Amino acid sequence: MTAAQLEGRKRSDAFDLTLARGRELGIVLLDLRGSPLEKPKVELAELRRALVEVAVRGLREGTPLHAILLDLVRKLFESPLSQLGVTLLRCSAVDARVEVTTAGMPPVACAHPNGRVTLHGVGVPPLTALTHTPAPIELAPLVWGSTWLAASDGFARGPDLGSLVEQLANQLDLGSVGMHLSQEPPDTLKDLVAKLPAAAARNDREDATLVLLAADPSARLQSGIEPTRSLP
Numbered sequence: 001m002t003a004a005q006l007e008g009r010k011r012s013d014a015f016d017l018t019l020a021r022g023r024e025l026g027i028v029l030l031d032l033r034g035s036p037l038e039k040p041k042v043e044l045a046e047l048r049r050a051l052v053e054v055a056v057r058g059l060r061e062g063t064p065l066h067a068i069l070l071d072l073v074r075k076l077f078e079s080p081l082s083q084l085g086v087t088l089l090r091c092s093a094v095d096a097r098v099e100v101t102t103a104g105m106p107p108v109a110c111a112h113p114n115g116r117v118t119l120h121g122v123g124v125p126p127l128t129a130l131t132h133t134p135a136p137i138e139l140a141p142l143v144w145g146s147t148w149l150a151a152s153d154g155f156a157r158g159p160d161l162g163s164l165v166e167q168l169a170n171q172l173d174l175g176s177v178g179m180h181l182s183q184e185p186p187d188t189l190k191d192l193v194a195k196l197p198a199a200a201a202r203n204d205r206e207d208a209t210l211v212l213l214a215a216d217p218s219a220r221l222q223s224g225i226e227p228t229r230s231l232p
Helices: 044-060 065-078 161-171 174-182 187-194 217-223
Strands: 013-020 024-033 083-092 097-103 108-111 117-120 138-141 147-151 210-214
Touching (some): 013 044, 024 044, 044 083, 065 097, 083 147, 097 108, 108 174, 117 138, 117 161, 147 161, 147 174, 174 210
Antiparallel strands (some): 013 024, 024 083, 083 097, 097 138, 108 117, 108 147, 147 210
């Protein structure tokens, strides 16, 4: 969505998801920005699609997240001056855990059933063709009844992206209505998001993507996870 027109065509973001082995849900959120000083070997739109394919394939094949990040860096050789913001999530119903990594993107917020919001992912720079060390990987419990919110950097601007994302999670009241919102079509959120202060990007060329993922409490009974293995 753009700041000027929520229905506007996305300019730099890309999003996809994959289901691996029937038990792992992988989510990819990318923000590719090229340099006006560079004429890349491929069009940015084509490169964006290729980057998504690299990330989705890695998640589907069970590749460690840090290795997926390095594969994305190698793909950026086709546009060396470009910067790539990335958020990767892998949710396992078998282990009841979530793997998260972010680079050049706001942290991922998790709204727990009791309303508490925790942030996951650290504020490291975007990936470039010169990135040597991938972003850290964080492990968090998959709490049944929680809702995860991932936002691209066009949505939250400022020195403390974490506080802005946490504010958004609280304003959306994800602790109590996250399950409902995640099952509704995107249009349901438009009026609500348009009223939030953080929804205004820097200019009408900015775009933002929001991803909601809810951990359905009833799915716990179907996952094979023993109650003692699931955190409250």
